[in-house]
Amino acid sequence: xxxxxxxxxxxxxxxxxxxxxxxxxxxxxxxxxxxxxxxxxxxxxxxxxxxxxxxxxxxxxxxxxxxxxxxxxxxxxxxxxxxxxxxxxxxxxxxxxxxxxxxxxxxxxxxxxxxxxxxxxxxxxxxxxxxxxxxxxxxxxxxxxxxxxxxxxxxxxxxxxxxxxxxxxxxxxxxxxxxxxxxxxxxxxxxxxxxxxxxxxxxxxxxxxxxxxxxxxxxxxxxxxxxxxxxxxxxxxxxxxxxxxxxxxxxxxxxxxxxxxxxxxxxxxxxxxxxxxxxxxxxxxxxxxxxxxxx
Numbered sequence: 001x002x003x004x005x006x007x008x009x010x011x012x013x014x015x016x017x018x019x020x021x022x023x024x025x026x027x028x029x030x031x032x033x034x035x036x037x038x039x040x041x042x043x044x045x046x047x048x049x050x051x052x053x054x055x056x057x058x059x060x061x062x063x064x065x066x067x068x069x070x071x072x073x074x075x076x077x078x079x080x081x082x083x084x085x086x087x088x089x090x091x092x093x094x095x096x097x098x099x100x101x102x103x104x105x106x107x108x109x110x111x112x113x114x115x116x117x118x119x120x121x122x123x124x125x126x127x128x129x130x131x132x133x134x135x136x137x138x139x140x141x142x143x144x145x146x147x148x149x150x151x152x153x154x155x156x157x158x159x160x161x162x163x164x165x166x167x168x169x170x171x172x173x174x175x176x177x178x179x180x181x182x183x184x185x186x187x188x189x190x191x192x193x194x195x196x197x198x199x200x201x202x203x204x205x206x207x208x209x210x211x212x213x214x215x216x217x218x219x220x221x222x223x224x225x226x227x228x229x230x231x232x233x234x235x236x237x238x239x240x241x242x243x244x245x246x247x248x249x250x251x252x253x254x255x256x257x258x259x260x261x262x263x264x265x266x267x268x269x270x271x272x273x274x275x276x277x278x279x280x281x282x283x284x285x286x287x288x289x290x291x292x293x294x295x
Contacts, residue, residue, distance in 0.1 A: 084112075085113070221238070
C-alpha cells in the first residue's frame with residue numbers, strides 16, 4: 001500500500017521479492033479476496049484493500065508499540081520496581097543500591113517501603129512488593145529467599161562509658177551496665193538474650209526498644225549500652241563508641257520475593273545492586289563512629 005511496487009516493498013521489509021509475492025498470494029487466498037491488481041509493473045489496491053488498510057495500519061502501529069515497550073523494558077527505559085526493607089537496611093543499603101540501579105535504568109520507577117520483617121515477607125509473597133530485604137530470618141515456604149551478605153552485631157555506648165576502652169565486649173563485661181534491650185518476641189531480642197546469658201548473671205533491662213534505630217540516641221545520651229547491627233551504628237548522628245562482641249555475632253542480610261513465574265527482569269537484577277551496596281558500606285568508615293574497630 002505504501003510502496004506500490006513489490007520490489008520496493010520487499011526492500012522495505014528486508015525480504016526477497018519472491019518471498020513477498022508468495023506471502024501476498026497466501027494472504028489473498030486466506031482472506032478470499034483480491035488485494036491488489038497489477039498494471040505496468042505497479043500494484044494498485046482494490047476497494048477491499050482500501051477498506052482493510054486503516055484497520056491493518058492500526059494493528060501494525062500497535063505491534064510496533066508493543067515491540068518498543070518490550071525493548072524499553074529490556075533496556076531499562078520503562079517499568080516499575082517495588083522494594084521493601086527493614087529500618088537499618090532501608091536507610092543505608094537501599095538508597096545506595098537504588099541510586100546505582102537508576103543510573104543503569106533511568107526510565108524505571110522505584111517505589112520504596114520501610115517495613116518490619118514479617119510484613120515485608122507477606123507483601124513479597126503476595127506480590128504487593130517485588131522484593132523484600134531484612135536482617136531477620138525469613139520463613140517463606142511459598143517464596144524465594146537468598147542471603148546476600150552478613151552484618152556484625154556491635155555494642156554501642158557513650159564515649160565516656162567505662163567499656164569504651166575495651167576492644168571487644170563480652171557478656172561478663174556488661175554485668176554492671178544499664179542495658180537497652182529488645183522484646184524476646186523478636187529474633188534480635190532472643191539473640192542478645194542468649195549472648196547475655198553466657199555471663200551466668202541475670203541482667204536487668206532498664207529500657208526496652210522496638211527498633212534498633214532508637215538504641216543510638218539512647219546510648220549516646222548515657223541511658224545505657226545497646227546492641228545494634230553495624231549498619232545502624234553507622235547511622236548515628238550522635239557521638240558513640242561501637243565495639244564488636246566476644247564471641248562475635250553476625251546477622252544474615254536476606255532478600256525474599258514471590259515464586260511467581262511473572263517475576264520481573266528488574267526483580268532478578270536488583271539483588272546484585274544490593275550486594276554491591278552492602279559491600280561498599282561495610283568497607284567504608286561508618287559515619288560518626290570512626291573510632292570503632294570491626295575486624
